[in-house]
Amino acid sequence: MTNVSVMPGAAPPTPPVLAPGAEYQQSLRGPGHRWWRPLVSIVLVISLIGISTTLIGLVLAVVGLLNGKRDPFEWVNSVVGNIADPVGFLVTNLSLIALIPVVMFALWLAHATPPGQIASVTGRFRWGWFGRCLSVVVPLWLVLIGVSFVLGGALLGPRPAQWPALLLIMVLTTPLQAAGEEVAFRGWALLSIGSWFSGRWAALVVPLVLSVAAFAAAHGSPDPWVVADLSVFAAAAGALTWRTGGLEAAIALHVVNNVVAIGSSLLLGGFEQGFIDSETAGSPGQFSGSLVVQGIAVWLLWRQAAKHQLDRRTPGAANGAVSGG
Numbered sequence: 001m002t003n004v005s006v007m008p009g010a011a012p013p014t015p016p017v018l019a020p021g022a023e024y025q026q027s028l029r030g031p032g033h034r035w036w037r038p039l040v041s042i043v044l045v046i047s048l049i050g051i052s053t054t055l056i057g058l059v060l061a062v063v064g065l066l067n068g069k070r071d072p073f074e075w076v077n078s079v080v081g082n083i084a085d086p087v088g089f090l091v092t093n094l095s096l097i098a099l100i101p102v103v104m105f106a107l108w109l110a111h112a113t114p115p116g117q118i119a120s121v122t123g124r125f126r127w128g129w130f131g132r133c134l135s136v137v138v139p140l141w142l143v144l145i146g147v148s149f150v151l152g153g154a155l156l157g158p159r160p161a162q163w164p165a166l167l168l169i170m171v172l173t174t175p176l177q178a179a180g181e182e183v184a185f186r187g188w189a190l191l192s193i194g195s196w197f198s199g200r201w202a203a204l205v206v207p208l209v210l211s212v213a214a215f216a217a218a219h220g221s222p223d224p225w226v227v228a229d230l231s232v233f234a235a236a237a238g239a240l241t242w243r244t245g246g247l248e249a250a251i252a253l254h255v256v257n258n259v260v261a262i263g264s265s266l267l268l269g270g271f272e273q274g275f276i277d278s279e280t281a282g283s284p285g286q287f288s289g290s291l292v293v294q295g296i297a298v299w300l301l302w303r304q305a306a307k308h309q310l311d312r313r314t315p316g317a318a319n320g321a322v323s324g325g
Helices: 036-066 072-079 086-097 099-111 127-152 163-196 200-218 224-244 248-268 284-307
Strands: none
Touching: 036 072, 036 086, 036 099, 036 163, 072 086, 086 099, 086 163, 099 163, 127 248, 127 284, 163 200, 163 224, 163 248, 200 224, 224 248, 224 284, 248 284
């Protein structure tokens, strides 16, 4: 054993926040955990979201001013939320992409943990595992979208007037937009809020329930079938994050869902109808289909995690391999 000496008058070493051998949701319950850390994290995330939203709006106003808009702020209000406008689509995605640095900074400052800990229990994004997740989810979603168009008609409506620009923005930003939502709704919720609870299941269930509710509410539709559909997706992403020890599977699921849905609607019609807002209505059939597809995706990805003995605990004494059961 190595003796660590401390200089007279020097502060003792800060105990580590990262817990050894812990599941994802309890990764930050190490010796350095304090009850106030999640509170600070919540305040930081809310504040930084407000700051990032304001900055994006100001930058957009400057762009409008430079392009000769007489009232740049009125122009900003007219394009924000207008998905059919490339500028509005880009701003929507950028505001969600901004969640990635917001959450990373909040975890670093409030929990004294490396930003990479949000990705997985290994402290990094596991690109090989992410690729395997894509190879599972992409074929499943292509079949789903094909069946949907066959049953619902080959063309839902005309393409947007500026569909090439929208398609380019989708390719460049939608994967990061989906990742931003997972980092916030699954990663931050499980890591930060989960660190409040000493019990394994409470640390999983409480943040997951809050995450599901927040994710459904954030999309704005009060329709019960839409809420149920979104809740199934959020629960599936949360279960994957817990079971695989990281966000890669949930991000793959979210990226493929958004890219396939948006891309197909841009090319085949129905682009604006594909986005959920306060007027969006669902149906029992849509919910049932989502439940089946999400269930299949979760089952297949869990099997892949077990097959590849994926680490689902932080480095430490506990065995982190996923069981095959």
